[in-house]
Amino acid sequence: MKKFSLLLLTVLLVWSCTDNGPSGPDADDFDREAILVNWADNIIIPSYTNFSEATEQLHTDAATFSEFPTASNLLTLRTSWESAYLAFQTVSMFEIGKPMELRYRDNLNIYPTDTTEIEDNIESGSYNLELPSLNNSQGFPALDYLLNGLAEEDTEILTFYTTHPEAENYRQYLTDLTSRIDSLTNEVLTDWTSGYRDEFVSNSGNGANSSLDMMVNDYIYYYEKHLRAGKIGIPAGVFSGSPLSSHVEAYYSGDFSKELFNASLDATQNFFNGVHVNQPNQSGESLDDYLDYLNTMKEGTDLTTLINNQFDAARQQASSLNPNFAAQIESNNTAMLATYDELQMNVVYMKVDMLQALNINVDYVDADGD
Structure with a gap:
């Protein structure tokens, strides 16, 4: 009788500690393919399509400026650079398939850019932008x-583009950079629209190599390492112990780093909620629906609400930041650190609580220990 009582107590304790309860929905019963279809057709492919149009315009304007380097054409080129850079924030999280093969994100957005390497490339007139060693002297930061x-x-x-002794090389390097951004983007988009979309959707099982498991890992990795750490934590000195204001995104443009951050934050929240890129008033199946199906709760509140509230809290905290993050760091870095703290809360909610609920294992190494 004593042994039976102990067994019953153990069962009750296990039941009481499980958010979903012992008879809650099984993660494997959810229609994972519906999520993949929505992601592919309403978020990923439209995002790459929009970005491809922006990169084509960027390269066109760079070619025009290279041929006619006037003040007016410089302003036009800057505008198309900003538009393309903002559009890039909507695709940067999708490092799966062809982008992973190409190391797409590394080719387009490693910052701070290596200005010495850029000048060396221009002076020599000889460089191979396909080499990984030149990733930090190309892409949007190099254009900045x-x-x-x-x-x-x-x-x-x-x-530098008119009377400088290396003016021709400056113009050539500029157009080589925009050409590479455009060609890599076209390669990725073509892959998605010529077969990879169906492969992605059909791989709807569960397990480390399934599309959903890999995409969720890539999504959280992007949020943690590129949004939270790259845009805020690293320049604010979270990992170095001292601020690094020159490490902000779009450092040379001035008042643009905050706009890029907001675009990235919006894109990651919209992806979580399955919001259609070209019809933002509509949404389809995504991670929010999956968690709701599982009745996932944390401390008495459903996890979907907690995650969305935390996105909003981070956005609200960032709203008071200077549009120029470098200036913000130099004047009041405490506000940047507070933004980082709000972003960090969703790392816990998504990387720990969400992955546990979805029965997905983390597939990347956490180098900074958080």
Whole structure:
């Protein structure tokens, strides 16, 4: 009788500690393919399509500026650079399939950019942008330097493309960078629309190599390492012990780093909720629905609500930041650190609580220990 009582007590304790209860829905019963279809057709492919249009315009404007390096064309090129950079925030999280093979994100957005390497490449006129060793001298950060960082005034910047001894090389390097961004993006989009979409959707099982498991891991990795750490934590000095204001995204452009951050934050929350890219008033199956199906609760509140509330809390905290993150760090870094703390809460909710509920294992190494 004593042994039976102990066994009954153990069962009751296990039952009481399980958020979903012993008879809650099984994660394997959810229609995972419906999520993959919504992601592919309403989020991923439309995002790459929009981004491809932006990169084509960027390269067109770079070619025009290279041929006619005027003040007006410089402003036009900057505008298309900003538009493409913002559009990139909607695809940067999708490092699966062809982007993973190409190391797409590394080719387009490693910052801070290596200005010494850029100048060496321009001076020599000989470089191979396909080499991984040149990832930090190309992409959007390198364009930021070439369009905004060569000098303080636009009239001085223009001289690098007109009267400078290496003016022709500057113009060539500029168009080579935009051409590579455009060609890599076209390669990724073509892959998605010519077969990979069906492969992605059909791989709807569960397990480390399933599309959903890999995509969720890539999504959380992006949120943790590129949004939370890259855009906020690293420049704010969370990992180095001292602020690194020159490590902000779009450092040379000035008042653009906050806009990029907000675009990324919006994109990650919209993905979580399955919001359609071209019809933002509509949404389909996504992680929020999966968690709701499982009745996933944490401390008496459903996890979907907690995650969305935390996205909103991070956005609210960031709303008071200077549009120029470098200036914000130098004037009041405490506000940047507070934004990081709000972002960090969703790392816990998604990387721990959500993955546990979905029975998905983390597939990447946590180098910074959080």
